[in-house]
Amino acid sequence: MSEGLGAYDEVKEQRLEFENSEDERRRSKIGSLKKKAINASNKFTHSLKKRGKRKIEYRVPSVSIEDVRDAKEESAVHELRQKLLDRDLLPFRHDDYHTLLRFLKARDFNIEKTIQMWEDMLIWRKGYGTDTILEDFEFEEMEEVLQYYPQGYHGVDREGRPVYIERLGKAHPSKLMRITTIDRYLKYHVQEFERTLHEKFPACSIAAKRQICSTTTILDVQGLGVKNFTRTATNLLAAMTKIDNSYYPETLHQMFIVNAGPAFKKMLWPAAQKFLDAKTIAKIQVLEPKSLSKLLETIDSSQLPDFLGGSCTCSAEGGCLGSNMGPWNDPEIMKLVHNAEATFVRQITSVSSGEQNIDSCIQIHPLKGRSSDISTAESGSDVDDSCSPTRQSSSRFPRLAPVHEEARASDPTAYYSCDDHFSQVDKALDTDQGLGEFFQWGHAKFRRYSGYSLV
Structure with a gap:
């Protein structure tokens, strides 16, 4: 009997040591990722402080597209975008930097006049059936x-x-x-x-x-x-x-x-x-x-x-x-143009915990300028493909479309850059409180420097 109890205690002690080592490994991994995220955030912050015109290059397989932007115009677009979001006047399909800029130019960068013009446009499109006119009208x-x-x-x-x-x-x-x-x-x-x-x-x-x-x-x-x-x-x-x-x-x-x-x-x-x-x-x-x-x-x-x-x-x-x-x-x-994979993204953070990957990035809609509807899939059926663009389930955290970690490591044509088209993310988070707080910290820091919300 005593020998059996001794063996049981030994197994229990080994299990506790294993769990402690797992906890220590997880804390070490999160600490390392935090440092990487801080470095990435600092680089992002530094880039936003640059003035004058800046060039942004986007790449999809075999394609690099240059976009020259004026800093003052970009600031105005950011301000307009936030106000449209606050008033619930920014449907996903129209959340595009150059579209917003065109309307600002039409109203000489007067924000309130631009908002009125934008709202009139949305009302007209709904009444005219413009969003589906390519498919509906012959x-x-x-x-x-x-x-x-x-x-x-x-x-x-x-x-x-x-x-x-x-x-x-x-x-x-x-x-x-x-x-x-x-x-x-x-x-x-x-x-x-x-x-x-x-x-x-x-x-x-x-x-x-x-x-x-x-x-x-x-x-x-x-x-x-x-x-x-x-x-x-x-x-x-x-x-x-x-x-x-x-x-x-x-x-x-x-x-x-x-x-x-x-x-x-x-x-x-x-x-x-x-x-x-x-x-x-x-x-x-x-x-x-x-x-x-x-x-x-x-x-x-x-x-x-x-x-x-x-x-x-x-x-x-x-x-x-x-x-x-x-x-x-x-x-x-x-x-x-018609390939949903041909999107421009900038990598913001990448966090891994156990078998789950958490990616936060900005996703621009396809080159054709139209946003495809986010499809829904049953959670749990494709956990191994956590970055599948067709997968979505409810999440308690605001997230953006994920980027495949493997693509970042192995695809020499993969390039992640910044634009202003956002989408919701398609994978539920089931992480501990520490990771949740970390993600919220990253969200707050990103919003502080960019003026954008990940919501």
């Missing part, structure tokens, strides 16, 4: 419309922006309205804007390896006269202008009005300016037929249709305006 009459309103995207300018072209002199509003209606054409107009934001801009950004958020537009007014300015045409132009200025501001980089004769300059151009704001007018150059070659300073000849002085004919596609030529038709580029 413009079957497109080919016929192009016969009486020749238009389309064709190529990019020398800096990589998409080039949009309209041949207004060949437009026939009365014939156009026999094929479609103003309401349907406006829906098509909005749909194309959404396609540009979510596909063309991201594709051009990948191709140019720099952030692309605006277009170069060419309006060919050769043959344009009073016959083109019917009541229908005026109403359509006014409606499109309101949509562009109110809901898609600051997407125009520059505009060329080409083949402008004396009659256009004296009569039509002064009338057209009534529909435009001063900022837009400042971006417009009016070129006479003899000055058409000036386009080649901005657009390479291979990207410019022959009827505008370029060398492109798109003969195989039936003409340039029907070809939709551009990086958005490159299958390899579009794989990245």
